Amino acid sequence: MNKHIVKYLLALATIAFVGGGCNVDDYNEEYLDGFNPDKEITDVQVLKYTMTDADYASVASNAANKAIAEAAGPDAVAALAAVGTAKCFSEAASATTYLPAFLAAGYDSYLSNGSTVTVTYKNQRGEISEAITGIASASTYELKAADYEVAWGEDITADYFTPGKPAANYLPRILKEAVKNAEAGDYVIAEYAYSEQEPSTGGGEIPETINKISEIIAPGDYTVQGTVSAAYARGFIVDDTTGAILVYLNAPSNYSLGDVVKVKGAVTEYNSGMQFGNTAEITLVEKTKNFAFPTAQAMSGSELDAYLTATSIKFVSLTGTLSISGNYYNLKVDGAATATGSLSFPNKGQIDESLDGKKVTATGYLFSVSKSGDAPKFANMMVATIAEEGSQPAFTPVGVVASADPGTFSVTGQIAATYKRGFLINDGTGSILIYTNADPTGTYAIGDLVSVEGTTSAYAGLNQYPAASTVTKLNTEANKFTYPAIREMDGTDMDGYLTLTTAQYVRYTGTLKIDGNYYNVINDEALTAQGSLSYVLDGAVDPALDGQEVVVEGYAIGVSGSKFLNTMVTSVKPAANASAASFGMTRAAVTKNRYAIYTFDGTSWAAAENTTMVNPEDYTQMGATNPNFSSSFSQDTYLPLYLKYKYPYALAEEKMNVAYHFYDSTDKVTLLFADEYTYDGADWIKTEDTETLDGPFKKVSGKWNFDPSMTLVVAPDRSAYSKSFYQACVDWVLQNKDAAYTTDNRSGSRLTDAEYYSGCAASYTNLNWRINTLPKYYWSKADEDISAYDNWGSEDKDAMRASYQAFYDEVEKRFGEVMSAALGTLYPDVKMISGIDVIYTVQMMLYTQHIGSGTGKVTHAFEFKLVDTGKFEYVRMYALSPEYELMKDANFE
Structure with missing residues (x-):
C-alpha cells in the first residue's frame, strides 16, 4: 500500500510542476531528505490471508493456472475446475501449484521481493467426488427453440416443457444431438424453459396429457391418473392398470382405497423405485364402488432374492416369519438367501403385534429395495392384509369397507375426530364414521386404537357403523394420531363436494352462524354448499365467534339437505389468528428456466445420480430475492432445509451432490458451486472432508513460490506481536520450571511477564543474556551449580572467555528448549510436508554485557x-551482523 501512496504523490508532483521547468526528481532531491531517484521503491511485508469461497473460483479461472493445467492434460484441467466448484484444493490440484498465480494477481502490484503471504486454505483429504469434479468442468447447454420440437413436433409451437411433456423424457435425445464429441464421464448442465401450463393450439387449450404409469422409466415431471390401491403411514400407491407408482407424502394418506386421483408433479427415483414426492398436486377425480385388491402373486424366497435387482411395483403375497422390533416389521421368507421382506411404515393397528415370531402371510405392493451397508437387502412392501399362515385376516381395511355395499365387517383403526354422537376412525386406507349416539368424552379420545364389528349402513352419501355395533378399545395408554396433509377447500371445492362425497380431512373458511345447536359456515365463493359443524362437543367452538369469519378444520363426513357439508370439527379459529399458510392454495405457475445435470456414459446421456441443482423457483421458495445464494443468504443455512424438503424419505448415510449459484458481491459475478451432503437420519450434513492448512508463499525474483519456512521478526518494539512470543516463553517456564526462575530477586514476588531460565522479558521484548544476572540471581536460587561462570570478570582473558562460552552454550540450549515449546503453542496446526524441511527462523534482540x-x-x-x-526442534543460532557476534575477540580485550 505504501508504494501506491508514493506513486500517487509523485503523480501529483508531476502535475504541479508541468510547465514549471523542473522535473519530479529535482523537486524530490531538493525537498525530500534522503531521496535517491535511482533507488527502487520497495514494500516488503509479511501478511496473512484466508481464502474465501469466491477465491477458489478465481484460482480456477486464472489464465496462468489454466495454462498450467492444460499443459498437464485433461485430468489436470478437470481437477483445476473442481477447485472452483468444490471450494478447496486437492491432491490433483494442489495449492502449491495454483496459489502462486492467484497471489501474483492480487499482490504483485505493491508487494516487493522478499514479501511473504501465509494463505489459509482448505484442502481435500481424499479425492473430490466424481460428480463435483464433473459439475466443475461441465459445459452448459441452453436449449434452443428447435430442440423443443422433439417433444411437440411441428404442429405445436412451444419452446418449453410442461407436466405433459416432461424434460426428462426428451433431454437425453436432445443432448446426444446437441453436444458433439462427448466422452464417457463428461457432464453437462441443461438449461431449459418450463411451464405448468400446457400450450394453446389456438382453438382452446389442448387436453391435459395423462402419462401411462408403465411409461415412467426416468425422473421428470409427469401427470398420471389411477386408483388409490394401497396406503401406508407415508403415502399411497396409485394404479392405472398399466402399472403402479408410489406417491410419497411423508404423511398418512388423506384418500381412501378406491379413490381415483390425478397426480401431477416431479417423479424421482429412490431405492430403485420411481415415486412422486410430497410436492405433487393431487386431485380427487371420482370414487369407485366395491374396491378390491388385485390378485396377489405368491412370491417364493428365490423370487424375492431376484426382486432385489429387478425392482418393479407389483402386488404379491409373502409367507414367512414375522419379526417386530420397535418400528421395524421384517419378514424372513423361506428360501430367500439374501432378501428380507420389510413391511414398510404400517399404519397404527394394521399389524397385530401378537403375530411377532409367527409364520404369517402378507399381501401388498412391493415398491422399492433398501440396502444393508452397500448391498441390496430389504424388499419394501406396502401391506394390504396380514394374517397367520393358513388363516384369514382378522379385520378388513377401512378403505375397503368404506367403498363396499353395506354389509358386516370388522375393522380396526385410530380415532381421528369426535363429536357428540360418536367418532370417526382411520387406519390409513380410509376413514369411517362410528355412530354411537352417545358423547364419547371420557370414554374415548383422539388417538385411541379401537376395533369395530357390525353391519354398516349408508348415510349422507357415506358408509357408517350404527349404534348397535360392537366397539372395543385396544390401547391402555394414550396414543397420538398423526393427521394427513389437509385438503384445502375454496368455495368451488365445497360445491364440488356435494356430488363427490368422501371422508377427508379438510380446511375451509367462511362466516360462522350459530343458531341453537346449528353451526353453519357460509363461504361467499360457494354457490350452494355450506359448512355444517355436526354435533359440536361442548367447548369446541367459542360462541363469541358467531358472525365472524373462521377457519374450520376437521373431517368431512357427508352431505345432508343437498347443501350441507357435514364436518366433524377438530379446530375452529378466527380467520385473523389463522396462519396465512392455512389459506395457501397451490396454483399453476410459469418458470422461465430450470437446470438439470446429465452425464454421458459413452453411449447415451442420463440424469446424474445422487445429484441435484437448485433451480430459480427453489430460491424463491426459500425466501431469496435473487436466484442465487450470497454472503447474506447462506447456502449452509438453507441447503439442509432444501434437501430435507425435497428428499424427506432419505435414509441414513445417503449422499447428495448439490449444485447451486452463488453471487460474489466483491467481484460482482455469479459462480457455480457444488457441495456434497450426507443424511444422518435426522438432518442433512455438509460433507466436510477437508483440512484447513496454512501455506506460506514468498516472492523471490518477481515470482511467488511455496515456501513453508517462516522468518519471524520479533522486534524489540514492545508491540503486541513481539510480546506474544516472549509471553509464550514466560508462560511455558511458569508451568514447567522451578519458581526461582520467575521470582524477582529483589522483592521476592512472582513474575508473570519475564523468566530468567532462558532470559525472556515480555515487557522489554528482548532476551536478557547477561552473565552477571541470570546465574547469580536466578539459576543459583534453583540450586544450580554456577561455578563454570564465575570467571566472567576475571583478568585472565582465557578464563573469562571460557566462562562466557559456557554461559552462552547453556543459555542457548535453554532458550532452544523454551522457544520450541512456545512455537508449538503459537503455531499448533502447522503440519509436516513430505520431502520438505519446514524451518521457522525467529529473529530477536539479545541484551548482553556487550550488546546494550x-x-x-x-x-x-x-x-x-x-x-x-505443531512440534518444533531447536537447530541453531547466528548473529545477524558481525558486530553482534557473542564470542568475538573484541569482547575480551
Missing part, C-alpha cells in the same frame, strides 16, 4: 525445525 538494551533492532536469529504437527 538500547540497540533497538534484532541482533540474532534462531532456527527451529518442524518435526511433527
Whole structure:
C-alpha cells in the first residue's frame, strides 16, 4: 500500500510542476531528505490471508493456472475446475501449484521481493467426488427453440416443457444431438424453459396429457391418473392398470382405497423405485364402488432374492416369519438367501403385534429395495392384509369397507375426530364414521386404537357403523394420531363436494352462524354448499365467534339437505389468528428456466445420480430475492432445509451432490458451486472432508513460490506481536520450571511477564543474556551449580572467555528448549510436508554485557525445525551482523 501512496504523490508532483521547468526528481532531491531517484521503491511485508469461497473460483479461472493445467492434460484441467466448484484444493490440484498465480494477481502490484503471504486454505483429504469434479468442468447447454420440437413436433409451437411433456423424457435425445464429441464421464448442465401450463393450439387449450404409469422409466415431471390401491403411514400407491407408482407424502394418506386421483408433479427415483414426492398436486377425480385388491402373486424366497435387482411395483403375497422390533416389521421368507421382506411404515393397528415370531402371510405392493451397508437387502412392501399362515385376516381395511355395499365387517383403526354422537376412525386406507349416539368424552379420545364389528349402513352419501355395533378399545395408554396433509377447500371445492362425497380431512373458511345447536359456515365463493359443524362437543367452538369469519378444520363426513357439508370439527379459529399458510392454495405457475445435470456414459446421456441443482423457483421458495445464494443468504443455512424438503424419505448415510449459484458481491459475478451432503437420519450434513492448512508463499525474483519456512521478526518494539512470543516463553517456564526462575530477586514476588531460565522479558521484548544476572540471581536460587561462570570478570582473558562460552552454550540450549515449546503453542496446526524441511527462523534482540538494551533492532536469529504437527526442534543460532557476534575477540580485550 505504501508504494501506491508514493506513486500517487509523485503523480501529483508531476502535475504541479508541468510547465514549471523542473522535473519530479529535482523537486524530490531538493525537498525530500534522503531521496535517491535511482533507488527502487520497495514494500516488503509479511501478511496473512484466508481464502474465501469466491477465491477458489478465481484460482480456477486464472489464465496462468489454466495454462498450467492444460499443459498437464485433461485430468489436470478437470481437477483445476473442481477447485472452483468444490471450494478447496486437492491432491490433483494442489495449492502449491495454483496459489502462486492467484497471489501474483492480487499482490504483485505493491508487494516487493522478499514479501511473504501465509494463505489459509482448505484442502481435500481424499479425492473430490466424481460428480463435483464433473459439475466443475461441465459445459452448459441452453436449449434452443428447435430442440423443443422433439417433444411437440411441428404442429405445436412451444419452446418449453410442461407436466405433459416432461424434460426428462426428451433431454437425453436432445443432448446426444446437441453436444458433439462427448466422452464417457463428461457432464453437462441443461438449461431449459418450463411451464405448468400446457400450450394453446389456438382453438382452446389442448387436453391435459395423462402419462401411462408403465411409461415412467426416468425422473421428470409427469401427470398420471389411477386408483388409490394401497396406503401406508407415508403415502399411497396409485394404479392405472398399466402399472403402479408410489406417491410419497411423508404423511398418512388423506384418500381412501378406491379413490381415483390425478397426480401431477416431479417423479424421482429412490431405492430403485420411481415415486412422486410430497410436492405433487393431487386431485380427487371420482370414487369407485366395491374396491378390491388385485390378485396377489405368491412370491417364493428365490423370487424375492431376484426382486432385489429387478425392482418393479407389483402386488404379491409373502409367507414367512414375522419379526417386530420397535418400528421395524421384517419378514424372513423361506428360501430367500439374501432378501428380507420389510413391511414398510404400517399404519397404527394394521399389524397385530401378537403375530411377532409367527409364520404369517402378507399381501401388498412391493415398491422399492433398501440396502444393508452397500448391498441390496430389504424388499419394501406396502401391506394390504396380514394374517397367520393358513388363516384369514382378522379385520378388513377401512378403505375397503368404506367403498363396499353395506354389509358386516370388522375393522380396526385410530380415532381421528369426535363429536357428540360418536367418532370417526382411520387406519390409513380410509376413514369411517362410528355412530354411537352417545358423547364419547371420557370414554374415548383422539388417538385411541379401537376395533369395530357390525353391519354398516349408508348415510349422507357415506358408509357408517350404527349404534348397535360392537366397539372395543385396544390401547391402555394414550396414543397420538398423526393427521394427513389437509385438503384445502375454496368455495368451488365445497360445491364440488356435494356430488363427490368422501371422508377427508379438510380446511375451509367462511362466516360462522350459530343458531341453537346449528353451526353453519357460509363461504361467499360457494354457490350452494355450506359448512355444517355436526354435533359440536361442548367447548369446541367459542360462541363469541358467531358472525365472524373462521377457519374450520376437521373431517368431512357427508352431505345432508343437498347443501350441507357435514364436518366433524377438530379446530375452529378466527380467520385473523389463522396462519396465512392455512389459506395457501397451490396454483399453476410459469418458470422461465430450470437446470438439470446429465452425464454421458459413452453411449447415451442420463440424469446424474445422487445429484441435484437448485433451480430459480427453489430460491424463491426459500425466501431469496435473487436466484442465487450470497454472503447474506447462506447456502449452509438453507441447503439442509432444501434437501430435507425435497428428499424427506432419505435414509441414513445417503449422499447428495448439490449444485447451486452463488453471487460474489466483491467481484460482482455469479459462480457455480457444488457441495456434497450426507443424511444422518435426522438432518442433512455438509460433507466436510477437508483440512484447513496454512501455506506460506514468498516472492523471490518477481515470482511467488511455496515456501513453508517462516522468518519471524520479533522486534524489540514492545508491540503486541513481539510480546506474544516472549509471553509464550514466560508462560511455558511458569508451568514447567522451578519458581526461582520467575521470582524477582529483589522483592521476592512472582513474575508473570519475564523468566530468567532462558532470559525472556515480555515487557522489554528482548532476551536478557547477561552473565552477571541470570546465574547469580536466578539459576543459583534453583540450586544450580554456577561455578563454570564465575570467571566472567576475571583478568585472565582465557578464563573469562571460557566462562562466557559456557554461559552462552547453556543459555542457548535453554532458550532452544523454551522457544520450541512456545512455537508449538503459537503455531499448533502447522503440519509436516513430505520431502520438505519446514524451518521457522525467529529473529530477536539479545541484551548482553556487550550488546546494550538500547540497540533497538534484532541482533540474532534462531532456527527451529518442524518435526511433527505443531512440534518444533531447536537447530541453531547466528548473529545477524558481525558486530553482534557473542564470542568475538573484541569482547575480551
